[in-house]
Every structure is written in structure tokens, then in C-alpha cells.
Amino acid sequence: MELRVMKKNGVAYENPTTGMGFGFEPRGRISPFFECANAAGAHSYKRHLNSYMAWSYGTGAEEHYRALHEAATLADVHSLHVIQVQGPDALVFVDHLVTRNVLKMKVGRSSYVFVCDEDGWILADPVMLILDEQTVWMTVGTVALELWVRGAAAFSDHDVRVQAVPAPSVQVAGPKACEILRQLTAAPLSDMKPFQCMRATLAGLEVVVSTTGYSGERSFEIYLVGAEPYPRGRHLGNQLWGAIRDAGRPHGLLEGPVQYERAREGGMITISHTEGDRINALEFWRGSVVDFDKGDFIGRKALERIRDAGGPPRKMVGLVATEPNIRIETGEWDMPIYDGERMIGSTRHCSWSRHLQRGIAIALIDRAEAVVGRICTLPHATGVADMEVVELPFVRSKNDAKETSAQSVS
Secondary structure (H helix, E strand, O other): OOOEEEEEOOEEEEEOOOOOOOOOOOOOEEOOOHHHHHHOOOOEEEEEOOEEEEEEOOOOHHHHHHHHHHOEEEEEOOOOEEEEEEOOOHHHHHHHHEOOOHHHOOOOEEEEOOEEOOOOEEEEOOEEEEEEOOEEEEEEOOOOHHHHHHHHHHOOOOOOEEEEEOOOEEEEEOOOHHHHHOOOOOOOHHHOOOOEEEEEEEOOEEEEEEOOOOOOOOEEEEEEOOOOOOOOOHHHHHHHHHHHHHHHHHHOEEEOOOOHHHHHHOOOOOOEHHHOOOOEHHHOOOHHHOOOOOOOOOOHHHHHHHHHOOOOOEEEEEEEEOOOOOOOOOEOOOOEEEEOOEEEEEEEEEEEEOOOOEEEEEEEEEHHHOOOOOEEEEEEOOEEEEEEEEOOOOOOOOHHHHHHHHOOOO
16 A cells, blocks of 8 residues: 655654555554555455455465465464453353353463353354453454343352453464464463463564464464554554564465365364354354353253254254265355255355365255265255265364363363
């Protein structure tokens, strides 16, 4: 983005053109990293919870995918709003709010969690960071979860304070990510395992570092503490992005969008009731996200009734095209799945898998039909494909086994 310099009364002012040519709506939240992403070639943006995220860059998807596996990528993920729960009862309160056992987790743990309503429907699937014994962050990019958390706190007896904090984030992912970031901080990043977090100073800036990567690869999410949306936070945003970019260039770092294709291969989706999702917590393919061995939590009684009645009527599965090179249009809308003329479910997300060289879809289908190896039919934007039911994830990442073992960390 070009900045024109104009003078008035002897003072030089930058005249930013943020949003021009992109169709940004007034009052939409613009990333403090916008200038850097724009300079790197970002030319298409998508709105997430009133925030505009860079969606496409000048370089191709194949080049970004290769950089993620062979070097490193730098992506703007500022749309993850940070909700802070702070106070003497922070851990107890959050434990009542989510379906995982927070009280067994150590300080410095991060985790993927569900927040459900009283009927067991998933309201949001934030990443939770336990920064200290009295401070928990919940980051989410699709739901105004702060209102639900504030309401739950207001009508509870827990001694907590809930607030949104300015901490926009970038993701540095790939096999060289740690090597790049170690040039900018004295924090022991090499010692961080998946699903951990810590406070640190990086490039002279106060940050929180988390290793809960949406790409499924070795990655670090860097939350820039105190950086407000553009324009107030842009100087901090430019400083952080520029430092990471410059440190990463000799290592082949590529600036680009979040690798959602790799996330789909890993079975990851975002779940948001505000986008029309109606997913029960027990329908999700990873059973460890709901822990019935913990104490009471919102939605527990409803989920117990469903479990005791034999489970939910649907199951989340993977679908893989039986023929190579079938390009299923990438989309986040539901598309019907058939057995002959009978509809048995619908897709949640479709994508092209470069690893499998097949079209893939994450779907919710009738439990009786969720048999691994069965063939079903998926009409899509450019044709009709035969799809095989498979277990998720489609492609295992290094973090899969480590997340399971991390659940026992207390």
C-alpha cells in the first residue's frame, strides 16, 4: 500500500488509503499488519468476525504449500479475537465453561476446546491459553464469544473479570520456523512442545507465543500484546512483521495466507453457531474434546443424555474422491451427500489435497452410514463425484499423537 505524505503547518502527515480498492466496509476491523501483508502481495480479503484477513497473495497455492513443508510461512491471523478471563477463580470458571478438564492442565498449556450451550450444541471452538494461575485467554475468530463469557461470569459466583484484550497475532509455521524466531528472542522456543504457551519478548516487543497451530505443522502463533487495530497499532504491527520477514528471508520464509488446505487435511474446521453450524459436541470426530470425567460444565447434562441414548444421530467423517484429479470446488457451504437418491448427510468443508492428490471433504452423515470404506455420491460445482468414507484426519501431522499425550499433563 502506498502512503502519500502531505504537509500542513510544517508537519508531514501520512495519508493512508487502507481499504480503498478492497471493498472494506466502514468500521470493519483492519489488521495492524495490513501494510506488510499488502506489500507482500495480498490482493483478496475475507471478513472474519468484523475483521479483514488476507486471503490470496500474488504467489500461488502450490508455492505456499511447499514453503510450509520445506521452509516457513508467515501469515496474518489477527482475526483471532482474544478474550481474557482474569481473577482468583479464572481456572475454575473456564473449566465450567468448556468441555475439557482445565483443572488438570498446567500453567503454560494451550488447548483446543468447545464452548457449548445448555443443549450441547457447540457455540464456538476457541483455542485456550493458560498464561498463569489467574489469567486465561480464549482466542476465536468466528463468534462474538466475549458476550457469552461475560454473561456466564455475570450470573456466576466466580471471582473473575472478563475483557477483550488487544493482541493481534501472526503465525510462523514450517520446519524452519523455530530457527527463524530464535534470532529475535531469548525465550526458549526450542523447548516448547505442541500445545504450550508462554509470555516472551520478541524483536523487542511484548508477545505471547503459542504452539497450537491451525496448519497442523510445527508452528508458532505470536500474539502482539497491546497492538490495537489499524491505524493505532500499525507501527507495532510493522515492527513485528518486518523483523520476522527479514529474519526469515535467508531461510526461504514466504509471506502468505493461512494454509487452510493443510488444516482440512488434518481434519480441522472452525465451528460457529453464527455461521449456521448446528454441531453437537459428541458429533466431532476427536472424542477427547469432551471429558465426562471432569466436574460439571455447561451442556453436560444434555450431552450425557445423548451419550446414554446411544450417541448422536450423525458422525463427522472424511470423504475422499475415488478418482484422482477430481477438483471439488473449495467451499464452506453445505453440499448434500447421497446414497443413490437418498440423502444421508452434508459436507462441512471441501478442499483439494495436494498430499493425496484427491478432492476431499469433511462431512456430517447419518451414523448408520458412517462405515469406513463405503462409497457415496457428492454433486459439486463442476460435476458428480464418488467419495469413499475414511476416518479423520486425512493426513496425520506431527502434533496428532502429541496432543493426545498432552491431555495427561497436569
